[in-house]
Amino acid sequence: MMRQAQKNGTAPLYEIRDLVCAYGDEPVLHIDRLDISSDGPTAFVGHNGSGKSTLLKALAFLLKPAAGTIRFLGEPTEEREGELRREVTLLLQEPYLLRRSVFENVAYGLRARGATDRLVERVAEALQMVGLPPDFGKREWFRLSGGESRRVALASRLALRTKVLLLDEPTANVDEENALLMARVIGEAREKWGTVSLIASHDIQWLDGVCGRRILMRRGKIESISA
Amino acid sequence: MSYLSEGFIQGLGLIFTMNEEVWTAVITTLKLSFLSMAVTLALGIPGGFILGYFSFPGRRILRIMVDTLLSIPTVVVGLFVYAFISNRGPLGGYSLLFSIPGMAIGQTILALPIVVALTASAVESVDDRLRLTLLTLGARGKRLALSTLWESRHQILLAAVTAYGRVTAEVGVSMMIGGNIKWHTRTITTAITLETGKGEFSTGIALGVLLLGLSFVLNWSLAALRRRTAS
Ligand SMILES: Nc1ncnc2c1ncn2[C@@H]1O[C@H](COP(=O)(O)OP(=O)(O)O)[C@@H](O)[C@H]1O
Ligand SMILES: [Mg+2]
Numbered sequence: 001m002m003r004q005a006q007k008n009g010t011a012p013l014y015e016i017r018d019l020v021c022a023y024g025d026e027p028v029l030h031i032d033r034l035d036i037s038s039d040g041p042t043a044f045v046g047h048n049g050s051g052k053s054t055l056l057k058a059l060a061f062l063l064k065p066a067a068g069t070i071r072f073l074g075e076p077t078e079e080r081e082g083e084l085r086r087e088v089t090l091l092l093q094e095p096y097l098l099r100r101s102v103f104e105n106v107a108y109g110l111r112a113r114g115a116t117d118r119l120v121e122r123v124a125e126a127l128q129m130v131g132l133p134p135d136f137g138k139r140e141w142f143r144l145s146g147g148e149s150r151r152v153a154l155a156s157r158l159a160l161r162t163k164v165l166l167l168d169e170p171t172a173n174v175d176e177e178n179a180l181l182m183a184r185v186i187g188e189a190r191e192k193w194g195t196v197s198l199i200a201s202h203d204i205q206w207l208d209g210v211c212g213r214r215i216l217m218r219r220g221k222i223e224s225i226s227a
Numbered sequence: 228m229s230y231l232s233e234g235f236i237q238g239l240g241l242i243f244t245m246n247e248e249v250w251t252a253v254i255t256t257l258k259l260s261f262l263s264m265a266v267t268l269a270l271g272i273p274g275g276f277i278l279g280y281f282s283f284p285g286r287r288i289l290r291i292m293v294d295t296l297l298s299i300p301t302v303v304v305g306l307f308v309y310a311f312i313s314n315r316g317p318l319g320g321y322s323l324l325f326s327i328p329g330m331a332i333g334q335t336i337l338a339l340p341i342v343v344a345l346t347a348s349a350v351e352s353v354d355d356r357l358r359l360t361l362l363t364l365g366a367r368g369k370r371l372a373l374s375t376l377w378e379s380r381h382q383i384l385l386a387a388v389t390a391y392g393r394v395t396a397e398v399g400v401s402m403m404i405g406g407n408i409k410w411h412t413r414t415i416t417t418a419i420t421l422e423t424g425k426g427e428f429s430t431g432i433a434l435g436v437l438l439l440g441l442s443f444v445l446n447w448s449l450a451a452l453r454r455r456t457a458s
Contacts, residue, residue, distance in 0.1 A: 062362055086365040096356035099378055108374075109364035156364060 011074030013038040013164065013196055014059060019068035021054050027066060029054045029220045038163075041186060041197040041211035045204065051220040052200035053093065056166045059198065060090035073163075086113060089160055093168040093200075095153030097144070102127070103137030106156045113160070126159035127152075129185055147178050154185065161193045171203045179203070183210050230428060238432030249433050251410055252418040256438075259327050259401070259414060260394045263334035267390055271339050272383060275346025276376050290347065296340035301333075301399030308333040309403050325406040330414075333400035338390035345386030349379040381452055388449050395441060 012035040021029040029051040036042055036059075044052045057063040058070065061081040070077050077084055089109070098105050106123045110116060124134040130151040144152065157165060165186070171179040183206065189195035201207055207214070216223040241249050278289060310316050312323040312332070323329030353375055361374050376383075398416045405412030407421055415434045422431040 057359075060363060062359060082367045085362055085367070089365075090359070090363045092356055092359060092363070094356060096354065096360045098357075098360065098374070099381070108366075112365040112367075112370055153360075160365065 011071075012036060013073065015069075015071040015074075017069050017071075019058065019070060020066045021051075021058050021063055022066040023054075027220070029058070031055070031068075031222055034215070034222060036198065037213075038194075038196045040190070040213065041199060042213045042215060043207045043211050044198070044200045044215050044217055045202060045207070046217035046223070047202075049219075050217040052217055053168050054220075055217070056090055056168050056198070056200050059164070060088050060166050061085050062090065086160075087162055088164040088166065089157045089162045090166040091154055091157050091168060091170060093172060095150050097141045097149055097152060099141055101137060101141070102132075102139045102144070102152050105141065105152055106137070106159050109156060109160045122159050123155075126155040129158055129188060130155045131181055146173070147175065150174065150178060151181070154182070158185065158189060161189075162195060165189060165195050165197045167197060167199045167201075169201055170199060171201060171206050179206055186210055234428035234432045237429030238434075238436060241430060241433040242437065246430075246433070248409070248418075249430065249437070252413050252415050252434060253437055255327070255412065256395060256414040256416075259330055259334065260391060262327065262331040263338060263394050264387065264391055266331065266335045267338040267342050267394075268387060270335075271342030271386075271390075272346055272376075274339075275343040275383075275386075276350055276372075278343060279347035279350030280372060280375065290344075293340050293344045293347070297344055299337070299340070301337060301397045302403065304333050304336045305400045305403030308336065308400065312404070324404065325408060325412055327405070327412060330401055330405045330412060333404050334394045334397065337397060337400065338394050341390040341393060342383075342386050345389065346379075346383050349382035349386065350375060353379060384452060385449065388445055391445065392442065395438065 014034075014036040016031050016034040016036075018033075019029065019031040020027050044055060046052055054063065058065060061077065061084045064081075072084060072087070098108060100108075103123055106126050107119055110119055110122060115122075123137060127134060127136055132148070132151055132155065139148075141149075154170075167182075167186075170182045174182070186197045186199075189197065197211075199207070199211065212227060214226045216225070278286065278293070308329070309324070312318045312321065312329050314324075323332065357375070357378055361371055366374055396416065398420055401407070401412070401414045401417045402420065405414065405417065407413050407417040413421075415438045419431045419434045419438075422428070422434070
């Protein structure tokens, strides 16, 4: 049934069942049941420490669940993390750039995938989406402002054209202009490649312009879901 | 104290007139340190990386051993290497005693723990955001490992410079293994020891100034590097 569902493209993006995530021995996230659809962006909202970042890491296959399962597009995900990490990418709350030029930062994931034909064009496209000109690629990592670093980190995810883009607090410490850019890019990635964005944020006002579906988290649990 | 200032002036004279004895010692120091550093880096960077990146049984005790070797006295290394390469030693047949390669063995033993320990802690202490970033960009296996090493390159260079400092400044190994032979195994530091012993301050001062200059150039480049790493 599941395989059938996936073929028809109707399986949810993620199906979470009895999920527990822990740091060391301390469980911090419990989700009994949650389906995330690929119909549009979904936001996770909640106070600091409510488990949003932890959930995003689990959805990015960076954190092995202590218990429970996550299915991705109808398929089990255990022992496939390496491969699945190429379908899903995460922009960390504090973006981190590799110690290389902007171009090499954006090209890194493409090179890792062996997707090196039209590399220059794909890097330029990603830079353009975040409002940076192609010759910005020559800049070294230590010559960027905070806002520029953030844009480059985002561009290096966009270049990958993944099915899922996970964004952790994308508007924290970001000025108005960059917040608007972030919202525009989420829409553009969806139109271009059908990328689904899942966003952790407390910025309710900003989220209003970005997505409808909200999942409210509290103390590592889902409190409520609103459409 | 006038003999000191006179010595200083004469010393500068020796440098600028390219005094052959002085420059031979400098060249020997450079040759020797180049050789020991080449071997040290070739072994130390991969060794340190393995120690810092992978977890395997015995890793902790190995770390502690490497850290212990960081402070090994140069004369102890000199003693051991001497015992190995002297005529009666197991490596006696290679005529390494009183030769630059023999001295390089000793210096490598001094420098290797520095490069291994500092590389290991550089790789171990990489920002968790780096690891997550590489993973979210889809790196795995060999690429993940090599990118981690590459992203730590500034700290590894610091390790190399630190090791280079120890190698050029040491006396024990050069003296015991090299024998301070004029035109052959006499380095800056062993020459200073000898000249001072003879009361020849000017040559000693000339050599000291050159050694300081060498260290200054190194630290200058290091400071430039630090500025980059900080950002
Ligand atoms: N690396 C970590 N090690 C241990 N505990 C952590 C770590 N990261 C987060 N936590 C804990 O997990 C809980 C959820 O944190 P997090 O997922 O970061 O929440 P949010 O992103 O909603 O602020 C918090 O109690 C936090 O202290
Ligand atoms: Mg968070």
